[in-house]
Amino acid sequence: MKHLLKHASLSAVLALIAISAQGAQWQQGMAEGTVPIKSAGSVAFGPDGILFVADSKSAAIHAIATGDVTSQELPQPIRVASVDRKLAALVGVTSEEILIQDMAVNPLSKNIYFSLSRGRGPDAVPVIARVHSSGKAELLDLRQVQHSTATLPDAPADAEVGEGRRRGNPRMESITDIAFLEDRVLVAGLANEEFASTLRGIPFPFREVGKGTKVEIYHGAHGRFETRSPVRTFVPFQIGGEPHLLAAYTCTPLVQFPIQSIQPGAQIVGKTVAELGNRNRPLDMVVYNKDEHTYLLMANSSRGIMKIPANDIASASSIESAVRGGATEGLDYETIEQWQGVDQLDLLDERHAILLVRADNGPLHLESRPLP
Numbered sequence: 001m002k003h004l005l006k007h008a009s010l011s012a013v014l015a016l017i018a019i020s021a022q023g024a025q026w027q028q029g030m031a032e033g034t035v036p037i038k039s040a041g042s043v044a045f046g047p048d049g050i051l052f053v054a055d056s057k058s059a060a061i062h063a064i065a066t067g068d069v070t071s072q073e074l075p076q077p078i079r080v081a082s083v084d085r086k087l088a089a090l091v092g093v094t095s096e097e098i099l100i101q102d103m104a105v106n107p108l109s110k111n112i113y114f115s116l117s118r119g120r121g122p123d124a125v126p127v128i129a130r131v132h133s134s135g136k137a138e139l140l141d142l143r144q145v146q147h148s149t150a151t152l153p154d155a156p157a158d159a160e161v162g163e164g165r166r167r168g169n170p171r172m173e174s175i176t177d178i179a180f181l182e183d184r185v186l187v188a189g190l191a192n193e194e195f196a197s198t199l200r201g202i203p204f205p206f207r208e209v210g211k212g213t214k215v216e217i218y219h220g221a222h223g224r225f226e227t228r229s230p231v232r233t234f235v236p237f238q239i240g241g242e243p244h245l246l247a248a249y250t251c252t253p254l255v256q257f258p259i260q261s262i263q264p265g266a267q268i269v270g271k272t273v274a275e276l277g278n279r280n281r282p283l284d285m286v287v288y289n290k291d292e293h294t295y296l297l298m299a300n301s302s303r304g305i306m307k308i309p310a311n312d313i314a315s316a317s318s319i320e321s322a323v324r325g326g327a328t329e330g331l332d333y334e335t336i337e338q339w340q341g342v343d344q345l346d347l348l349d350e351r352h353a354i355l356l357v358r359a360d361n362g363p364l365h366l367e368s369r370p371l372p
Contacts, residue, residue: 026046026050026204026205027048027205029148029205029207032146033143033147034144034145035142035147037055039056040055040126042054042102042115042177043102043113043114043115043178044104044185045104045180046063046204049108049109050064050065051063051066051113052064052180052185053115053128054115054177054178054187055126056174056175059158059171060150061149062149063147063148063150063204064142069109070108070109071109072110075133077352077368078354078368082364082365083356083365083366084098086131087137089137090127091139097119098116100115100344100364101117102344103115104346105348110133111132112346112366113130116128150185151209152174154193154198154211155189155190155191155192156190156191156192157170157192158171173189174189174190174191175189176232177232177234180204181243183203184202184204186200186201186262187199187212188230190228190230195214195216195227196230197217197227197229198214198215199212199231199257201259201262211264212264213265213266213268214267215227216270217229217269218253220275220321220329221252222251222322225269229250231247232249232250233247233248233282234248235286235287235296236259239314242258243258243259243260244256244258245257245262246296247270248298249282250281251279252277252278253272253274254274254308254331255273256270257270272319272320273313273330274308274319274330274333277326278326279302279326280303282301283301283342283343284343284346285298286345286353288371294309294311295307295308299344304337304339304340305335305339305342305345306334306336308332308333309333313331317330336372339357339372341358342355343358344356348368351371352369
C-alpha cells in the first residue's frame with residue numbers, strides 16, 4: 001500500500017511539474033509590470049488562465065496571466081441581479097457611468113470576466129473585472145502582473161475623420177473581435193489600407209505581428225461586394241474537417257473564411273452563406289453541440305437571439321445577388337423568443353450559456369440558462 005501511495009504521489013508531482021512547464025511555455029515573453037492598456041474591448045481566454053484583451057485605442061492585444069486556474073463546482077442556475085451596479089460600485093460610480101464592452105468565461109475556473117470603461121468618450125478609463133458564480137465581484141489588478149502585448153503594424157490613425165453622422169475615429173475599430181484557437185489569437189477589425197476590413201492570426205506567445213489579411217465579402221442586403229465594413233463578431237468553426245472562421249457583419253451577412261487563408265498581406269474573398277436581415281447589428285456568437293447537431297447562437301441588436309443549424313454549412317450555397325427589402329436568404333434560423341434583452345453571451349459549459357440580460361426597468365442581470 002505504501003508503495004502504491006508513493007507511486008501515486010510521484011505521479012501527482014510529475015503531473016504538477018508538467019502543468020507548470022506548460023504554463024511557463026505559454027507565458028514566454030511575458031514581463032511583470034503594469035499592463036499599458038488605454039481601452040478595453042473584446043476579451044477572450046486562451047490556455048492556462050491567460051486573458052486576451054483588445055485595446056483598440058492602442059491598436060494592441062494584451063495577454064494577461066490571471067493566475068485564475070483553479071476549477072470549481074458551479075451552482076445551477078447562476079443568477080447575479082443588477083451585475084452592472086456591482087461592477088460600477090467597484091470603481092465608485094453609478095451604473096450609468098460605465099459601459100460594459102464584452103464578457104468571457106474562464107474555462108478553468110468558470111469565473112466570468114468583463115471588460116468595461118469608466119466614463120464615456122476619449123477620457124474613459126479601461127477596467128477588467130470578474131464575477132464569481134456566488135455573485136462576488138472584484139477588479140483584476142493590472143499592476144505588477146505577468147503580461148505581453150502584440151501591436152498591430154497597420155492600424156488606422158488615431159484621429160476623427162468624415163462628416164456628419166458618419167464622422168468617427170476608425171482607430172476605435174482597429175479591433176472589433178478576438179478569439180484564441182490552438183496557438184494563435186484571431187483578430188478582426190480595420191486597417192489603414194484601401195481594403196480596410198482585415199482578419200489576422202497572431203501566433204502566441206507573441207513575437208512578430210504581420211500585416212492583416214485584406215477581406216472582401218458580398219453583402220446581399222446592400223447588393224454589392226464590400227471591403228471596408230469590419231466583422232462585428234465571429235467564432236472559429238470546423239467545416240469539412242478544416243478550421244474556418246464564421247463572421248457576422250452589420251445588416252447581417254454571415255460569412256465563412258478558411259483559417260489557413262488568413263495570412264499576412266493576403267487578399268481573400270469570403271463565402272456569404274446567409275443574409276439574416278437588415279437594420280441589425282450582431283452582438284455576440286457562440287457555437288455548441290446538442291443531440292448530435294451543431295448550432296450557432298447569435299445575439300443581435302434588433303432581431304433577438306438566432307439559433308442557426310450548422311450541420312450542413314459545408315454544402316450551403318454562396319449568396320452572390322441582392323437580397324432586398326429586409327428579406328433573409330441562405331441558412332435558416334429560429335428566434336429564441338424566451339431569450340429577450342440579451343446583450344452578451346458565452347458558453348458556461350457544454351449544456352449551459354451565461355447571458356448578460358437587460359431587464360425592462362434597465363439593470364443588467366447575469367444569468368445561466370440551458371442551451372436551447
